[in-house]
Amino acid sequence: MKTISSIAIALVFASSCLAVSAPAAAGESPLPSRGAEAAGAITKVTGVAISPLLGAGVLGAWEYFHASGDQKEKLPWYARPAFWVPALLVVGCLAAKDLAGTAFPAGWKKPIDVVETMENKLSGLIAAGALVPIVASVWHSASAASGAAAPHAGIPGLAMVSPAFIDFSPVLNLLTIPFAVAAFVLVWLVSHVITVLILVSPFGVVDGALKAMRTAVLSLLTMIHFINPWVGAALSFAIIIVAYFIAGWSFRMMVFGSVFCWDFVTLRRLRFKPTANANWMFTARRIEKTPIRTYGKLIRGENGRLDFEYRPWLFLKQQTVTLPPGAYAVGRGFFYPEIMLAEGEKETTMLLLPPRYKGHESDLAHAYNTTDIRDVGLLRGFKAVWNWMKCLCGFGIKPVGEPVSA
Numbered sequence: 022m023k024t025i026s027s028i029a030i031a032l033v034f035a036s037s038c039l040a041v042s043a044p045a046a047a048g049e050s051p052l053p054s055r056g057a058e059a060a061g062a063i064t065k066v067t068g069v070a071i072s073p074l075l076g077a078g079v080l081g082a083w084e085y086f087h088a089s090g091d092q093k094e095k096l097p098w099y100a101r102p103a104f105w106v107p108a109l110l111v112v113g114c115l116a117a118k119d120l121a122g123t124a125f126p127a128g129w130k131k132p133i134d135v136v137e138t139m140e141n142k143l144s145g146l147i148a149a150g151a152l153v154p155i156v157a158s159v160w161h162s163a164s165a166a167s168g169a170a171a172p173h174a175g176i177p178g179l180a181m182v183s184p185a186f187i188d189f190s191p192v193l194n195l196l197t198i199p200f201a202v203a204a205f206v207l208v209w210l211v212s213h214v215i216t217v218l219i220l221v222s223p224f225g226v227v228d229g230a231l232k233a234m235r236t237a238v239l240s241l242l243t244m245i246h247f248i249n250p251w252v253g254a255a256l257s258f259a260i261i262i263v264a265y266f267i268a269g270w271s272f273r274m275m276v277f278g279s280v281f282c283w284d285f286v287t288l289r290r291l292r293f294k295p296t297a298n299a300n301w302m303f304t305a306r307r308i309e310k311t312p313i314r315t316y317g318k319l320i321r322g323e324n325g326r327l328d329f330e331y332r333p334w335l336f337l338k339q340q341t342v343t344l345p346p347g348a349y350a351v352g353r354g355f356f357y358p359e360i361m362l363a364e365g366e367k368e369t370t371m372l373l374l375p376p377r378y379k380g381h382e383s384d385l386a387h388a389y390n391t392t393d394i395r396d397v398g399l400l401r402g403f404k405a406v407w408n409w410m411k412c413l414c415g416f417g418i419k420p421v422g423e424p425v426s427a
Contacts, residue, residue, distance in 0.1 A: 060254035070208035073144035081105035157201035210271035217278030352397035
């Protein structure tokens with residue numbers, strides 16, 4: 022992944038060099054305007070990635086109200102009222118849900134949280150495929166922009182021969198659009214983590230705080246962009262770089278949220294039964310070389326050893342890590358069960374199971390040869406809330422075992 026990103030950065034640098042040599046129409050100085058447009062495009066892509074529906078709706082409304090009457094008919098799809106009006110209405114309804122969330126039990130708003138998670142995935146997919154390429158196409162033909170014919174246009178073949186009048190715009194867009202889409206995906210993955218945490222959190226106060234944090238970052242980015250587009254672009258690049266370094270964790274959290282969302286929507290636990298072995302679950306902490314929130318199967322061997330099998334990024338070569346020896350217990354949670362390493366009163370959460378396993382704790386205990394089933398998290402009492410939140414986010418959780426070099 023780092024190699025691909027390095028190539029992308031090199032391509033962007035090459036496109037900037039080509040931009041310097043791109044021809045300008047007579048009496049026009051396109052470089053400053055193109056540079057400002059490129060800086061604005063970086064900020065727009067980052068802002069939309071932070072909150073796709075809100076970002077696309079605000080961007081569309083802004084372009085609509087700043088376009089003249091004859092230009093409104095030529096605006097892209099996201100700047101049409103048929104899109105941004107319903108988009109902002111949906112965002113407003115979701116915001117009202119978060120504001121009123123503290124007054125309702127978690128079960129009342131959980132279906133809306135599921136809808137919001139699905140909306141975030143769908144709007145992110147649409148934005149990555151249909152909006153980002155439009156925003157990132159900042160390179161335009163100078164002759165087309167000025168409406169003037171290129172020199173020697175009346176002489177067949179002469180313009181093609183002269184390199185001074187070659188239009189590099191399509192090539193530049195071909196270089197910048199993939200980079201913009203990649204940057205969008207990186208930032209969106211991090212932003213989507215907030216949606217996942219809202220989905221699995223039973224506390225309306227936590228949901229509101231997470232949503233406010235995301236909105237504050239988007240507002241700060243927008244405000245800085247209007248003050249100075251170049252500073253806004255620099256902040257956007259900083260966000261993209263941070264998103265790059267935590268992309269693995271963000272991807273695993275996205276998978277975590279997708280599995281939980283699917284189980285909630287389909288009520289899968291009502292028609293599901295755990296297997297006698299090899300059940301799907303997530304790591305609750307780093308176990309040797311296996312990172313936290315990895316999705317895989319827990320296998321019980323003939324000698325009672327517990328092996329966790331998984332594929333990095335879901336498709337790479339299968340890896341296996343052995344859980345530490347000891348007495349294991351099944352934790353009965355409010356939304357989902359877990360597998361714990363129990364040493365007397367000390368409990369170490371090792372694995373988290375999807376919601377489909379709720380109500381099947383006895384079958385899980387039988388599958389992994391244990392009779393120890395305990396209440397955990399909210400079922401035990403609100404004193405465990407802080408530990409539960411740390412386990413959910415994956416921060417401050419001590420790893421198990423020493424990392425193994427690849």
